[in-house]
Amino acid sequence: MKNFRDIEQLSAYLDGQLSPSDSARLESRITADPELASALSDLRAARGILRKLPARKAPRNFTLTRQMVGLKPPLPRTFSFFRFSTAFATILLILTFAANSVLPRISFGAAAPLAAQEAFGVGDGCTSGCGGGGPA
Known part of the structure; x- marks a missing residue:
């Protein structure tokens, strides 16, 4: 028996699905190879037997429902x-x-000028007891 590719090609040849060039090539191989010719005659016989069988309707619908x-x-x-x-x-x-990453920058940014003024002694000039209630 020939390989699977040869059988597929013979089946396509019988069905008329080969291109004219492939069909001519296969016909030349069939005349040269008696085993390939025998496989072709076997396929023709099987096809003839299957065509002689009566066509039967399926006994039921095989589609499944959810139930x-x-x-x-x-x-x-x-x-x-x-x-x-x-x-x-x-x-x-x-x-x-986002708030935790942005808010600390905003609050430190406002407190920084006050801290710089206190560090350099710039401001209202009062260091202690400037509440107006000093000794009289």
Whole structure:
């Protein structure tokens, strides 16, 4: 018996699916190789036997329904509130991280000039007891 590729080519030849050049090449191989010619005659005989069989209708529809398979219907979307809550919590977490990284810069930026004035002694000039209630 020939290999699978030869059998496929012979089957395509019988069905008329080969191109004219492939068909001519296969016909020359069939005349040169008696084993290939024997395989072709076997395929022709099998095809003839199958064509002589009466056509029968399928006894039933083989499409399965959900009840036959036992599939349950999909669950309704009752968890949309929890999805929204999770998204809201994620946004709050991102805002918290953003606020923690931005707010310290803003507060230190406002306190820095006051700290510099105190460090260099610039300001109102009062170091102690400037409340107006000094000794009289």
